[in-house]
Amino acid sequence: AQSVTQLDSQVPVFEEAPVELRCNYSSSVSVYLFWYVQYPNQGLQLLLKYLSGSTLVESINGFEAEFNKSPPSIHLRKPSVHISDTAEYFCAVSEGRGAQKLVFGQGTRLTINP
Amino acid sequence: DAGITQSPRHKVTETGTPVTLRCHQTENHRYMYWYRQDPGHGLRLIHYSYGVKDTDKGEVSDGYSVSRSKTEDFLLTLESATSSQTSVYFCAIRWQGISGNTIYFGEGSWLTVV
Numbered sequence: 648a649q650s651v652t653q654l655d656s657q658v659p660v661f662e663e664a665p666v667e668l669r670c671n672y673s674s675s676v677s678v679y680l681f682w683y684v685q686y687p688n689q690g691l692q693l694l695l696k697y698l699s700g701s702t703l704v705e706s707i708n709g710f711e712a713e714f715n716k717s718p719p720s721i722h723l724r725k726p727s728v729h730i731s732d733t734a735e736y737f738c739a740v741s742e743g744r745g746a747q748k749l750v751f752g753q754g755t756r757l758t759i760n761p
Numbered sequence: 762d763a764g765i766t767q768s769p770r771h772k773v774t775e776t777g778t779p780v781t782l783r784c785h786q787t788e789n790h791r792y793m794y795w796y797r798q799d800p801g802h803g804l805r806l807i808h809y810s811y812g813v814k815d816t817d818k819g820e821v822s823d824g825y826s827v828s829r830s831k832t833e834d835f836l837l838t839l840e841s842a843t844s845s846q847t848s849v850y851f852c853a854i855r856w857q858g859i860s861g862n863t864i865y866f867g868e869g870s871w872l873t874v875v
Contacts, residue, residue: 651803653803656801679861679862681863681864683866689868689869690851690866690867690868690869691804691851691866692866693863693865696860696861696863698861737803737804739804739864741862747792747809747811747855748794748806748809748819749804749806749864750806751796751803751804751805752803753801753802753803754803
């Protein structure tokens with residue numbers, strides 16, 4: 648079964664600094680990889696979608712991702728963060744090629760300091 | 762906007778009472794999901810459906826049942842609510858698009874069992 652580990656539970660950074668949120672997962676077969684963002688008391692919004700072994704499919708709000716095969720990982724990056732990026736970020740990986748089910752990491756809380 | 766509506770959005774109930782959460786979608790998606798979100802656990806899959814009357818268990822299905830009598834509605838029932846079921850519940854749909862499959866989430870239902 649797929650497992651997902653977000654390596655940092657909290658990441659504090661200063662405004663306009665770069666940030667990287669790290670996510671490792673267990674299976675190296677082709678899977679869908681997602682990053683979602685959750686603002687306080689809201690639902691999850693899709694931030695980025697990636698199909699491993701392919702090119703980046705979809706990215707929103709200036710976020711990028713670095714994909715690595717060994718160990719399998721998809722780290723989320725942004726060159727310059729803003730106060731409005733303060734939120735919790737979740738990495739999710741599909742079980743199976745059709746993205747029928749997602750397995751989530753524990754979440755990373757990103758705090759932007761002025 | 763993936764056309765997902767959850768109801769109720771907030772509910773407080775007593776231990777031992779039955780509770781039903783409703784997820785309604787307007788775009789005829791085949792796959793629908795119920796996840797729960799708890800601190801330190803990310804989101805965990807409770808049940809999912811791949812068609813009318815076709816459902817399957819997720820990793821945390823104990824104490825929950827689901828029904829899907831029509832494409833647009835997916836109901837989650839707690840037969841006898843317990844305090845451990847206090848959580849935020851998210852419904853999701855799988856969107857099949859040209860760029861592959863994507864899972865989109867509703868706004869969440871906050872459930873407190875006292």
